[in-house]
Amino acid sequence: MLIYAINRILQAIPVVFILSVLVFGFVHALPGDVIDTLTSVETDEDPEVRAALEEEFGLNKPVYVQYFIWIGKALQGDFGKSLVTRRPVSIELMERIPATIYLAVVGIGLSILIAVPLGTLAAVRRNSATDYTAQVTSLAGISIPEFWFAILCVLLFALHLGWLPSSGYASPFEDPQKSIWYLILPALAVGFRQAAFTTRLTRSSMLDEISKEYVDTARSLGLSERKVIYKYTLRNALIPTITISGLQLANLLGGTVVLESIFAWPGIGLAIFQSIQLRDFPVIQAGVLVLGIMVVIINLLVDLLYRVLNPRVGLG
């Protein structure tokens, strides 16, 4: 196990390296002149100003040299400063990443809370009304565009009923109550889709487990149905649910851009999107890299967890 873990970690290093090359390449191939974004159309271009700005942001060197300078500094935790705000990139990211993680974690948590009982129930009472309801709802959940659902929610809960705020954010550490207030709608929008996924998954892996031999054996030994289901089956059936939820969490890190824009949620996805439009390349590069590393780490942890929970899987 330990060797496997070390091996996987070693494998992750080239992945991060490739990711850094990819993002750097993409960012520097973005069309338009970065310096243009810092100057106005109402003045003549001043070569001196251009040279000074290029010098300041290291744009006067060949691209590959820029890459090595960037990655070298990034390894020491220095991502440079934002082209637009001129504040250190680390500040820009640290302001935004927590909001995204907050939304993603609560969204996934919410989805598990809804999906696991629902999926289990659906599997246990197969072909019952509960099962059909669960199946139809979850199919709807994965078929409705998230942003449309979000807009409809705002229309209903914020505008017509006036129960919840339509947009905004408060830090959970500064003002927990207000923070939750703001979180409900976005988390609902994230959670609904994720819950639909997870319900389907839980249901099918439950069915998988129920049809296994040990269940019959347990039943024949006279264990109560309840005990069989909740003590043995569910535990095994939850393994894929947990792993997939972990992967979904990784996916949500950059995947909530649209919701962040609808709810004016100050997350990192939206920040990167806006930085792309402004060609704020230090922020894009660092943002994607940091998120990418988080994705790699989450995937790694999920993978290891899966193997710990499920020792039958070979370590190959």
Next chain:
Amino acid sequence: MSEQQLRARQRVDTVSADDSVWEIRLRRLRAVTKNALQELYKSKTATVGAMMIVLLLAMVVLTPVLATHHPTKPNYRVRLQPVSVEHYFGTDKFGRDIYSRVLYGGQRTVLISIAAVVLGLSLGIPLGVFSGFFGGRFDAISMRFVDGLIAFPGLLLYLLIITLAREWKLEGFYNDLILVFALGVNTMPEVARLARGSALQEAKKEYVEAAHIIGEGSAFTAMREILPNCISPLIVNATVRLGYVILIVAALSFLGLGTPPPTPDWGADLSVARDHMETHPMIAVFPGLAICYSVLAFNLFGDGLRDILDPRLSER
């Protein structure tokens, strides 16, 4: 397999001397189709999904016939009209017929999604099969590359690719190709992994060894022998993926990164309709429903297909 089916198959395989190759092939095809349809019938979900897809494709093909108005021609005298005999779904803020726009938008979206998934398959399958088959350094490098792409969180890779291509002066259909490319590249990693997994399993089997002994070239073996045997999970994946890609196309256009207006587009139309959500909610209803319908169709079909193709689950 029923008696009848068996007999049918036998009939197909009995080849008389005067049958031409084409006749044999045709007969086989007919039998296979018939079998497939019979299988399809067994799964309710697949049947419903297939019917929905057929309807969807029919609308895609018949769009020019079904549409009642020019999709992009504005007429401010009839803007924001309610549902009527003249305008089945009403008109939008530019006075364009929403019904016709939904049709034309659907045509584009469905074609883009299909093209993107096909691109993803045609990039991912060879990559996956070859890395699974050859292993070694090629496998290591290509899989790290794939991991690098996967580590790109959420929508950010799409955002970068589309922004990258934005300055290119492309018209109409060619502009859609950028979307196709971005979506295809993003579909590729998952396909490659899936194909690699199956190829790894298949490569160990005897018939592959046998092909080796006969002396078939390795690349040829890989494609010819392994591919047919790992195609079914790929088909299921591709079907479900189609639904997902439609959602992504909509989300990207909602963010303003789709094909430029006035091209009819579900996501972009929703984004414009959002301004009139309160006073004219119906404008936002139809494109949203259209998205739901198409995604649902592919999801249902994919679900059913999985049940049919995966014998382990066929009991459900």
Next chain:
Amino acid sequence: MSEHDRKNPLTQTRREFLATTAAAAGAAAAASVPGAAVAAPKRGGTLRFATRVDGRGLDPHRNIIYYVSNPLAATTQGLLDLNTNMEIVPGIGEEWDISDDLMTYTFKIKKGVEFHNGRDVDAEAIKWNYERIMDPKTSHSFTRASLKEVKEITAVDKQTLRIQLKAPSGVFLANVVYYPCNLIAPDSADQADTHPIGCGPFKFVSWKRYAKTEMVRFENYFETDAAGNRLPYLDAIEGYPKKEDKVRLTALRTGEVDLIENMAYSDATNFKKTQMDKYNTWDIPQVGAGYLAVQAKKGPFAMSAADGKLMRQALAHAIDREAIHHAIFNGLSEKLTGFYSTSSPWHMPGIRNIKEFDPEKSKAILRKLNAMNTPIAVVARDTYSYMHQTGELVYSMLQEAGFKPTNEVFDNPVLRKKYKKADYGIDSTANSYRFEPDGWYSRNVLSSAPSTKLRTGYMNEQVDKLIVEARSTRDFKKRKELYTEVESLVNDDCALIYTHCIPLTSAATKNLKGYQPAFAGPFNINGGGVRTAYFA
């Protein structure tokens, strides 16, 4: 507003200024409680407001802090001030004198004005600020451009500042108001990017980009109301940038904010009709115009092309302002034939050579030139929806008139590249905040202006001469005549096709009193905005 109410700042004396300012402040206070006895404004409270944009950075010299829409605009101000009518009024500079040759401007600086760190705003501090703005290393080129005519700045004594210009200009005052040239404390340059120290009515507290800007009342702010109470009345203000028009309005209605700006055009009419009892709204005419910039450097519309002018005429006849009026602005706007709408003192009723909408005429011209189906690229920036939606409509109009258009929406850097390469036909764009007309004509019509050279390549010697003449003309009426002539010539050349003024609608909860947005939208102004706002 009639023309009598507005005066050219050049010809107005200081006494007149004080009189109008006091009257305006009084009027604002009175208007805030219609029908009731005039109650004294109450101190305290936190105003939460939502804006369309957020600051790009904190250093106001390095970033353009767009006045209309930026929370940070409350933290600082310029040497002179603007009132609700967007007229230049005394502020920190309480008096000024312009030499007869229009080359030397002398300002007398008010005593007792402080930066937020307690340092006096004196001549030396202003000189430091202007020199910082003139230094390419520390300022944005837009800000710098407004001081490019400055030859020398002298701090004569603590309260006297003298600015000498390189060339005569009668319009220099417009450059020393808040936007573009605002003031920060000289000893705070190193923290300008993280915690700027200004001299505005509110002190900077914190900034979370795209999320929240917090500011608290500056207790030593120099302005007072008519009764002698120190302004501002509010204890604190919080700015919440919410880019989507819909999101802002919803936030107001669900009580998350008290004040919003730039309501979506589609919402405004209905909102006013149904929510009158709960909210106050202000229709701000905005000194701004949406227009089509015709790329005349090369291609079918080029100044140098033999048929360029005829082609541009064909284009002008294809534009249906009525359609834009309804479809984009929901009937709230005003069709334009020149840059200034009827709500501006610079509105020019005498403009000639207006090309009426007549697609048949366009077709006839195209046919005659054998230029049917000439490809035209209509482009627009993605930032504001009215720009690209207008582009979308223009695309259809051109199609109708026999051109073969394409329509594209780009982000700013790509559009800049297209400008440089003259790789577009028509740009659907807008320009605003030109309360001083020279700011518009000299920067966007004059052929030697960088913007003109970069974007349109428009060139007409007659127009250039008139613009330069107007710059050193003191008389308001005479200037207006000159500009009327400019607009008529521009219309004849069909180089810029004005379509609409860009209206803004702000809205606030009923209990917010004393708030009066300025003519063009900003909320930090003399006699209005956040300075006089209070909660009842």
